[in-house]
Amino acid sequence: MYYPSVTQVTSLAVIKRERLLPVRGEVLTSMGARVEPIDVVARASLGGDLHVVDVGKSLSVKSENLDKYLLKAVGDTVEEGEAIAAKGRGLIPLRRVCRSPVAGRIVAISSGRVALESRAETFELHAHFRGTVISVMPSLGVVIETVGALVQGVWGAGGEAQGVLKMLAEDPKEKLVADAIDVGCHGSIIVGGSSVDEEALERAEQMQVRGIVVGSIGVDLGKRASDSPFPVIATEGMGQVPMASVIFELLRSNTGREASISGVTRLRWGTVRPEIIIPLQRRGVPPPPQQLGGALEVGAQVRVIRQPYLGSVGQVISLPSQPRVVDSGARLRGAEVELEGKERVFVPYPNLELIG
Amino acid sequence: MANGLEIESILAADCGSTMTKVILIDVIDGQYRFVAQGEALSTIEPPRADVRLGVRHAIGQIEEATGRLLLDEQGQLITPEQASGNGVDVFVATTSAAAPLRLILAGLTSDVSIESARRAVSSTYTLVEDTISLDDGAQKERRSAEARIRILQRHQPDAVFIVGGTDGGAVAPVADIAEVVALACSIMNSATRPQIVFAGNKEARPLVAEILGGKGELRAIDNVRPALDVESVAAAQEEIDTLYRERKMARIPGFGGLSAWSSVAVLPTTRAFGYLIQYLARQYGLNVVGVDIGGATVTVAGVVDGHFTSVSRSDGHFTSVSRSDLGLSHNVTHISTEAGIENILRWLPFDMEVTEARNIIANKQLRPTTVPQTHQELLLEQAIAHEALRLTLAEARQKWLGRPSAPYPGLSPFLDLIVGGGGVLAHAPHYGQAALILLDVLQPIGVSSLALDVTSMVAPLGVTATVEPLAAAQVMERDGFLSLGTVVAPVGIARKGEIALQLRITYDDGRALEMEMPYGSLEVLPLSPGHKATLELRPTRRFDIGLGAKGKGATTELEGGAVGIIIDARGRPLSLPATREEQRAKIQEWLWGVGS
Numbered sequence: 001m002y003y004p005s006v007t008q009v010t011s012l013a014v015i016k017r018e019r020l021l022p023v024r025g026e027v028l029t030s031m032g033a034r035v036e037p038i039d040v041v042a043r044a045s046l047g048g049d050l051h052v053v054d055v056g057k058s059l060s061v062k063s064e065n066l067d068k069y070l071l072k073a074v075g076d077t078v079e080e081g082e083a084i085a086a087k088g089r090g091l092i093p094l095r096r097v098c099r100s101p102v103a104g105r106i107v108a109i110s111s112g113r114v115a116l117e118s119r120a121e122t123f124e125l126h127a128h129f130r131g132t133v134i135s136v137m138p139s140l141g142v143v144i145e146t147v148g149a150l151v152q153g154v155w156g157a158g159g160e161a162q163g164v165l166k167m168l169a170e171d172p173k174e175k176l177v178a179d180a181i182d183v184g185c186h187g188s189i190i191v192g193g194s195s196v197d198e199e200a201l202e203r204a205e206q207m208q209v210r211g212i213v214v215g216s217i218g219v220d221l222g223k224r225a226s227d228s229p230f231p232v233i234a235t236e237g238m239g240q241v242p243m244a245s246v247i248f249e250l251l252r253s254n255t256g257r258e259a260s261i262s263g264v265t266r267l268r269w270g271t272v273r274p275e276i277i278i279p280l281q282r283r284g285v286p287p288p289p290q291q292l293g294g295a296l297e298v299g300a301q302v303r304v305i306r307q308p309y310l311g312s313v314g315q316v317i318s319l320p321s322q323p324r325v326v327d328s329g330a331r332l333r334g335a336e337v338e339l340e341g342k343e344r345v346f347v348p349y350p351n352l353e354l355i356g
Numbered sequence: 357m358a359n360g361l362e363i364e365s366i367l368a369a370d371c372g373s374t375m376t377k378v379i380l381i382d383v384i385d386g387q388y389r390f391v392a393q394g395e396a397l398s399t400i401e402p403p404r405a406d407v408r409l410g411v412r413h414a415i416g417q418i419e420e421a422t423g424r425l426l427l428d429e430q431g432q433l434i435t436p437e438q439a440s441g442n443g444v445d446v447f448v449a450t451t452s453a454a455a456p457l458r459l460i461l462a463g464l465t466s467d468v469s470i471e472s473a474r475r476a477v478s479s480t481y482t483l484v485e486d487t488i489s490l491d492d493g494a495q496k497e498r499r500s501a502e503a504r505i506r507i508l509q510r511h512q513p514d515a516v517f518i519v520g521g522t523d524g525g526a527v528a529p530v531a532d533i534a535e536v537v538a539l540a541c542s543i544m545n546s547a548t549r550p551q552i553v554f555a556g557n558k559e560a561r562p563l564v565a566e567i568l569g570g571k572g573e574l575r576a577i578d579n580v581r582p583a584l585d586v587e588s589v590a591a592a593q594e595e596i597d598t599l600y601r602e603r604k605m606a607r608i609p610g611f612g613g614l615s616a617w618s619s620v621a622v623l624p625t626t627r628a629f630g631y632l633i634q635y636l637a638r639q640y641g642l643n644v645v646g647v648d649i650g651g652a653t654v655t656v657a658g659v660v661d662g663h664f665t666s667v668s669r670s671d672g673h674f675t676s677v678s679r680s681d682l683g684l685s686h687n688v689t690h691i692s693t694e695a696g697i698e699n700i701l702r703w704l705p706f707d708m709e710v711t712e713a714r715n716i717i718a719n720k721q722l723r724p725t726t727v728p729q730t731h732q733e734l735l736l737e738q739a740i741a742h743e744a745l746r747l748t749l750a751e752a753r754q755k756w757l758g759r760p761s762a763p764y765p766g767l768s769p770f771l772d773l774i775v776g777g778g779g780v781l782a783h784a785p786h787y788g789q790a791a792l793i794l795l796d797v798l799q800p801i802g803v804s805s806l807a808l809d810v811t812s813m814v815a816p817l818g819v820t821a822t823v824e825p826l827a828a829a830q831v832m833e834r835d836g837f838l839s840l841g842t843v844v845a846p847v848g849i850a851r852k853g854e855i856a857l858q859l860r861i862t863y864d865d866g867r868a869l870e871m872e873m874p875y876g877s878l879e880v881l882p883l884s885p886g887h888k889a890t891l892e893l894r895p896t897r898r899f900d901i902g903l904g905a906k907g908k909g910a911t912t913e914l915e916g917g918a919v920g921i922i923i924d925a926r927g928r929p930l931s932l933p934a935t936r937e938e939q940r941a942k943i944q945e946w947l948w949g950v951g952s
Binding site: 001002003004005006023024049050051052054074107108109110111112113115154155218219220222237238239267268269270271293305306307308310326327328329330331332347348350351 | 373396397399401402403404409413416417420455500501502505506509535538539542543545567571686711712714715716717718719721722723724725726727728729730731733734783784785786
């Protein structure tokens with residue numbers, strides 16, 4: 001038995017996502033509430049710049065004696081220039097005063113030093129996709145559920161965005177080029193076939209697209225894509241790899257629908273994969289929950305995740321009991337897979353994943 | 357129980373960052389023997405976020421291979437072994453699947469105390485995120501207290517390691533550093549505050565405790581630099597190990613269940629790996645180095661000139677360096693960045709565009725469990741292994757300086773045994789490829805045996821030794837390693853083509869062969885496993901083969917191995933030609949030389 005990794009590509013599933021604040025804050029919605037992508041479901045105050053004032057040195061007092069000279073405590077707000085400590089009282093001519101260099105809040109006092117945070121910014125957590133709040137975690141965030149299509153990517157950059165899905169390729173092998181991106185792409189999430197080049201990224205920026213989904217992206221463009229003002233998702237990996245046909249077709253079938261995409265990616269220790277969520281109108285009975293993580297079996301739909309067949313999708317037709325020698329010279333256990341072009345190939349187990 | 361052995365069967369698991377391996381040991385004819393191995397993807401991320409699932413999958417393979425039931429219908433381990441032969445008496449485990457311990461090192465001087473701390477923490481799975489020192493003025497933005505606090509806030513480390521000052525020295529500078537840490541801790545949420553470890557001037561402990569009082573949990577341990585010319589890292593290593601177990605291993609999904617199965621504490625893989633290397637050194641009185649090139653971490657552990665006084669203690673000549681940022685799967689892009697892509701490509705016998713190599717490397721990081729299927733990708737992965745090992749070894753070599761067995765600065769010490777482990781070596785299609793990676797990077801000198809941990813047994817046997825030392829010893833003796841053969845590497849300098857070594861090999865069937873090895877050459881003399889030969893070595897007057905003097909020869913009896921007897925007269929340190937074209941030709945020549 002071999003238990004491969006899994007990529008979710010499904011036209012209809014119940015999708016639940018935790019929406020969490022980066023720091024503790026306030027949840028603004030309630031259980032059962034219907035939310036739209038741009039709705040603010042929670043907010044929190046993020047710290048501003050940090051400033052340390054050496055009050056002990058400023059007043060020439062030992063840190064252990066500082067308490068009696070302090071005029072403020074941890075948590076107090078101060079204005080720029082406001083006194084935070086003073087030595088001497090009233091009209092004594094030699095009175096020394098230590099003033100705050102910024103407007104903000106005192107966050108710590110230790111060993112004669114006072115740490116101040118300048119005025120904080122408010123962070124607003126959006127729902128990101130249309131759905132229903134099914135759980136509220138006070139001060140932390142919410143869980144939102146929707147029914148719709150879901151595609152997990154492999155590489156992503158940027159944050160989250162929403163827009164109408166627009167196909168700019170006829171074929172999974174077609175590159176996303178600048179000429180295809182016109183003013184009609186404004187506010188859309190555009191989908192290419194195999195890869196994207198720098199010129200296309202620039203044009204997408206000019207046309208203010210909301211996001212890009214392609215099969216792959218050259219490693220040299222990774223940094224450039226990360227600097228884009230919108231999320232970029234690659235469904236297969238790095239290089240010039242065509243988008244898996246099953247993903248391409250699913251996205252094409254949802255052209256014109258509102259989609260929410262996230263380029264946020266974490267590869268380890270709490271994996272987060274980039275993804276495209278396309279909420280659909282609920283009709284009738286919701287789909288059953290997906291069974292993920294089963295063993296590889298004959299008939300399973302798989303994707304090859306390493307060269308020479310990287311990105312190819314096919315079906316397992318046999319699971320040979322003996323290892324076979326592959327081009328590298330290694331003897332490896334694996335599966336016989338019939339790729340979409342009907343080509344039959346042997347693929348080592350680690351280079352296969354379940355897709356669906 | 358039969359044969360007077362209380363424990364008859366053992367399952368030993370190693371849960372790695374990408375793969376989980378389990379071996380079954382059982383008593384056969386009164387001896388502990390390796391019976392079967394299972395290997396499955398590690399399961400520490402959704403949708404299979406339970407480390408025991410991967411262990412069960414691997415055990416399932418052993419069940420298939422042996423027909424012996426080891427898990428019950430609920431997936432629980434059957435223990436002890438039943439009269440039917442199902443189940444096992446003992447389960448033990450190691451793991452390297454947890455995130456490394458993220459550290460900030462804080463000290464007085466970046467080149468003395470912090471370097472000592474860095475050496476101390478490199479013995480297990482750690483990542484030094486940044487350093488704060490009083491002399492970090494070269495980076496001006498760090499001079500302010502705000503900037504130092506920001507470093508701590510930004511990284512939110514698991515622990516802050518404060519060092520500095522010799523015992524009995526001034527305490528004020530240490531207090532300055534402690535105050536910065538205290539202020540940063542005050543700002544942090546109590547749930548995310550780091551553990552503070554103080555390993556500096558012991559006279560400063562009360563003051564440091566006072567400064568940090570109530571702002572973070574403080575543990576004070578022996579000074580890593582008690583005197584300017586003395587480094588003492590044992591206590592720090594112990595503390596880091598404890599922290600790793602408490603703060604990281606315990607958080608692996610399903611770790612509680614794994615621990616419940618285990619008869620003894622689950623060990624960090626690097627620790628168990630080290631145990632076995634020390635055992636080998638102690639048992640046979642050898643200089644031993646083991647390398648483990650894993651998916652997330654590269655470890656080099658060795659005993660050089662060790663003199664052991666008890667089973668669990670060395671005299672400090674054991675060294676272990678783990679680089680948790682250089683693994684061949686999860687950290688492969690970092691290897692490329694730190695080593696430089698050109699340094700990787702120099703190990704390839706064919707031309708490969710930089711962009712193509714970088715795309716393959718990036719895809720490997722995105723799909724860390726995949727294996728190379730093409731010849732080109734295989735050799736690229738082996739080239740990366742060269743560089744990952746080179747970078748790790750650079751740290752280990754510092755620890756061997758000045759040992760009697762390390763007479764040549766910048767070169768490896770004389771080693772009796774080199775053990776290679778990790779997927780890239782164990783699964784190399786040709787044993788010569790694995791041997792060449794070890795030779796190219798470790799560059800052993802003199803006469804050394806090469807062994808390969810093909811069944812990934814080193815760490816599981818290391819933890820097995822903690823519960824049944826006899827089992828570990830017997831399995832290692834009989835089934836442990838695959839012998840690759842012996843390498844003879846003369847040290848010296850000559851003109852290319854000048855004779856470095858003359859030798860005569862006499863096989864056990866009476867055949868004999870005489871050879872002259874020119875400087876710069878690499879040859880393999882076939883000697884299959886199970887066969888013996890007598891080798892007479894006569895280095896020329898400029899070359900040393902580890903017998904105490906240049907030109908001094910010897911006659912020795914050798915056993916065969918999967919590769920044979922490798923005569924490595926390429927020179928030390930090994931140098932590659934300057935141009936890529938020449939490099940390609942040379943690498944191809946060497947690969948052919950070892951039969952790959």
